[in-house]
Amino acid sequence: MDSLGPSRLRVPVRPDGILGPDSHVHSKLDKAIVNTEWIQKFTYLEAEVINPGCSNHSPIAIMLDKKRSIGGRPFKFFSILGDHDEFLSIVQQAWSERILGTNRKGVWNRMKLVKIGLKRLNTKDFNSIEDKVQMIRDKLATIQNQIRNINHFPELFEEESTLKKSLEKWNLIKESIFK
Template sequence: MNISTWNMRGLNDPIKVVEIKKFLASNNISVVALLETKVQEKNSSKIQKKIGNGWQWIMNYECSPRGRVWIGWKHAVVSVQLLHKTEFCIHCTVASKNGLFSTTFSAVYGLLSVDTRKPMWREITNFSSTVTCPWLVMGDFNAVLLAADRVNGNVVTEGETKDFDSCMDSAGCAELKSCGSYYSWSNKGQGNLRICSRIDRAIANALWHSKFVDAVVDYLPPGIYDHSPLKGMDVSCPRSGSMLKVWTKLKVVKQGLKELHHKDFAKLDERIEGLRVDLGKIQTQLAACPTDSNVQQSERECSETLKKFLHIQESAYRQKARIQWLQVGDSNSKLFFSAMKERIAKNSIDILYDDTGKKLSTTQEI
């Protein structure tokens, strides 16, 4: 059973219709979600007939006049039942007619801005509470999840990722294993103007991960499009109960770590500045009354707390520097050559001294 999603960025061009028809046939796709079709409802049946008479379709025109989400399936081999539609999601059940495969499937298309995507995150979270079987969510979320999910363009911020991350935690979902290209979209720019990002994804709940152990999502070449198609391949294989317990416990640990970070380490720069201000006020009081033991104790406690958070801040900066190096440090970039020059400067011997400390010469003289 191959399930696929693809953001077409418009399906009115006959060339694109030919490409999608060839893609479905050559990859043996049984269920496909076509996103951002930009096809008017009155023209949808005409385009669907060109794709093939063996396909049936569900669309969300009632919620989105632009036809943002279409789900098609080969009715000879698959049964699909609609559960719910919104502007950015279609939820349904998918079952092979041979009885070997069944799942709840959600095809999603995220809107462009952080604020307009918030209803989608709520929809996914709310729907997750109604699912009692394996559940697969695929599509173009239009949002990155990790700092490494974008090359060039704007730096990934926490504001971009936190809603997606929180949604996955609340819905009890984790990303599927993937192969092929890491990035799913590019602006097709040339040289350093090319921006690439991973905004198309496949995630699933614990029941899916426990049932379809070998499920893999293949990020295929985009062809004439700017998005890559995602092809989900599954191999049914029972997973041991112990592995499911480990997966569940790791999800709990992740949530605990997030809560710890929010409680103790969120807004670190602001907290450090606040501690600096507090320490300054205390030391001003101490200057007026140097022998006040209570103020002395307050100074000691505030100073120790400030040192603690300064060490934490330094550690955080070191980790961010490593992330930046992992992203672009080995790509013959400006960062790489700057780091190389800095290393050479540190390792160079500019001045030599004898045993008495007297300057002997410079490297230029040698």
């Protein structure tokens, strides 16, 4: 399925293909088109062909049911996780676990362990990124206001420089996450 554009859900068409004067017209319009994001977001998608009434074409209702979701949302790997100091240790720890079963099952279970570790890391360090960025901006504004004061301390310039670097770092992280 094409992950970039809309996806089509096939709707059953009359198998005999015979169209008489009272027959329903089946054409390209008798298809359901959904956004690929819907397929990822909603685990249950159903296209229902409704009776055509006085039209030549049947309306199609697309039912999205978020309540039928069995698992959580899919894991999304952010490249910023790969640059984190703890990334390699999380992967090494997961792959050093002794797991019984077939090779395929072992790979599957180790990947699940990596996913759990990375989710924990993501929650710990990147969960409230907007709050972190705002907090750094507020601190930077406070320091810059203090620098304007004639009686300011020279250490404030160093602290300002550190905050600017930190703000740039967290803005890049935020940008890479929201892409």
